[in-house]
Amino acid sequence: MPNVLKVEDFTIAYHKKPVIESVSFEVPEGKLIGIIGPNGAGKSTLIKGILELVPRISGKVTIQGKSYRAMRKSVGYVPQRESVDWDFPTNALDVVMMGRYGHLGWLKRPGKAEKQKALECLEKVGMAEYANRQISQLSGGQQQRIFLARALAQEADLYFMDEPFVGVDAATEKAIIQLLMELKKNGKTVLVVHHDLSTVKEYFDWTLLLNKEIIQVGRTEEVFTPEYLQKTYGGKLAILSDSQSGLLIN
Incomplete structure (x- = not known):
């Protein structure tokens, strides 16, 4: 199975203090991969570095063997919800249509085909009836669904999602x-x-354990173990019985 993403010797620092250091890993295509680690481990920074949203000190990223810039149109991104200005005066449909801009080019304006695609994506996330609703009037869960719809509209091959489950209801x-x-x-x-x-084993095929450096990456059943989790979380993690989800962060 070919590797869709390869990260080599990745180091990112804020104010000369490394946030992630010498990170290298590869992931295969067609997988759901959880990036797991304690607060401050550099999980969001890793994604932003790959997407060139923050500068890196060293390292190389290849997507399907090419640079990120060459493959930008095939990469989708869902940021943390709190990092978005939800007071910006736009509606849900317009936000989703932004995902089509990469296909249009700079000089073309979205037309009927783009609008129809955006509506289809809203339908997929259960938000079609909110197409004309201002994004500031949506709940946290609804806002997250809108950004997922935008990522779908992009029709990417590789997606990065930064804590999409935070602050949303069970539905x-x-x-x-x-x-x-x-x-x-x-x-x-x-x-x-x-x-x-508690949901890592249920949700993800692969798991990447990170705490400023790669602890382990691979199939979830091989990586998501007490041994590797203790290395990732240290004394903050207690291992319980499987019937109690197996894990507790103190």
């Missing part, structure tokens, strides 16, 4: 994971920053 979480499963079924690769350890 939205179920809708999101069903969507991720559908993306995987269609051969897409999805990397998800995730914090709920």
Whole structure:
């Protein structure tokens, strides 16, 4: 199985202090991959560095053997919800249509075909009836669904999602994971920053354990173990019985 993403010797620092250091890993295509680690481990920074949203000190990223800039149109990104200005005066449909701009080019304006595609994506996330609603008037879960619809509209091959389950209700979480499963079924690769350890085995094929450096990466059944989790979380993690989800962060 070919590797869709390769990260080599990746180091990112803020104010000369490394946030992630000498990170290297590869992931295969068509998988759901959870990026797991404690607060401050550099999970969001890793994604932003790959997407060139923050500068890196060293390292190389290749997507399907090419640079990120060469493959930008085939990469989708769902940021943390709190990092978005939800007071910006625009409606849900317009936000989703932004995902089509990469296909249009700079000089073309979205037309009927783009609008129809955006509406289809809103339908997939259960938000079609909110197409003309201002984004500031949506709940947290609804806002997250809108950004997922925008990523779908992009029709990418590789997706990065930064804590998409945070602050959403159970129904939205179920809708999101069903969507991720559908993306995987269609051969897409999805990397998800995730914090709920109790659902890792259920949600992800692969797991990347990170705490400023790679602790381990691979198939979830091989990586998501007490031994590697203790290395990732240190004394903050207690291992319980499997019937109690197996994990507890203190």
